[in-house]
Amino acid sequence: MEIIDLQDWQAFCHGDNSAMERLYDRHSPALLSFCLYLCGDRTKSEDIVQDSFMSLMAQKEGHKITRSVRSWLFVTARNLVYNVSRRISHQSLDSLSEDHLATNSNPDISLIIDRIISSLPADEKELLLLREHQGFSVSDIAEMLNLSKENVRIRLYRIRKRIQEKERTLK
Amino acid sequence: MNNCEEFQKLISVCLDEPLTTEQQNKLDVHIAQCADCRTFQESAINLRGLIRSLPFQSMAQPLRRPSPWWRRKIALPFPAVAAGILLLAASWLIHLSPTQFERVESDAESFLVFEQIDIIKLEPVSAVKLANGN
Numbered sequence A: 001m002e003i004i005d006l007q008d009w010q011a012f013c014h015g016d017n018s019a020m021e022r023l024y025d026r027h028s029p030a031l032l033s034f035c036l037y038l039c040g041d042r043t044k045s046e047d048i049v050q051d052s053f054m055s056l057m058a059q060k061e062g063h064k065i066t067r068s069v070r071s072w073l074f075v076t077a078r079n080l081v082y083n084v085s086r087r088i089s090h091q092s093l094d095s096l097s098e099d100h101l102a103t104n105s106n107p108d109i110s111l112i113i114d115r116i117i118s119s120l121p122a123d124e125k126e127l128l129l130l131r132e133h134q135g136f137s138v139s140d141i142a143e144m145l146n147l148s149k150e151n152v153r154i155r156l157y158r159i160r161k162r163i164q165e166k167e168r169t170l171k
Numbered sequence B: 001m002n003n004c005e006e007f008q009k010l011i012s013v014c015l016d017e018p019l020t021t022e023q024q025n026k027l028d029v030h031i032a033q034c035a036d037c038r039t040f041q042e043s044a045i046n047l048r049g050l051i052r053s054l055p056f057q058s059m060a061q062p063l064r065r066p067s068p069w070w071r072r073k074i075a076l077p078f079p080a081v082a083a084g085i086l087l088l089a090a091s092w093l094i095h096l097s098p099t100q101f102e103r104v105e106s107d108a109e110s111f112l113v114f115e116q117i118d119i120i121k122l123e124p125v126s127a128v129k130l131a132n133g134n
């Protein structure tokens, strides 16, 4: 995927606007899901996805993106989620809203996941989503979040351990 | 490496990256005889399955494009606008009854004014601010 992304990015930089549409079609659903599961607000998440792509287009000058377009989009979106959440104090990152639950097709699964994910602090929720939902590798995540790989491994272990303990208490 | 915590760290790592053959063998032997570590492994795999079952969402709107610069709101600071208007008015008045010397000066001034306005029009827009905000 990264090679196709970079090819489309290069094409966009050389004036092919349809290449940006291809990038949008390829990545906006995953990006929207990430923002939605992170902040729980659909309207805000859609705006953040749009802003992330606007921001990507603004990188055209000087062809600033040289590595992964996908990682770049996710880092931009998560920064925007945190900025929005900081501005709107009543919207807690630690709770998924009913809006999120309504969009999930299977209520049983969404309830279980809601219980699991909403119990995590924002940084752990983000890490879990990047790894388990979006499938980023440990090295990708380390680079995206500016952490060492060892730190990412330890955090993932702690999240998994904590969730296992929560499951025990829920049973 | 004998305690369960170390093995469970390895179980977690093993979900994300391949282990060395030696690590994998030790882990397999341990898991075969340790119910606690088996439970942890099942829980972590189950968690992965649950999160992967979360659907991807679709955007309600197509890609929004940045509007061309001539349609954007141009944020001109009030003093700059006032100064620009005054200078333009002054150069126009000078044009009405110019001496040769005054005319040269006024042309230079009005050129300066136009150049300033052009530069202001190309000021960074919101998308660029967003990019810089990262």
Ligand SMILES: [Zn+2]
Binding pocket: B003, B004, B007, B030, B034, B035, B036, B037
């Ligand atoms: Zn054990």
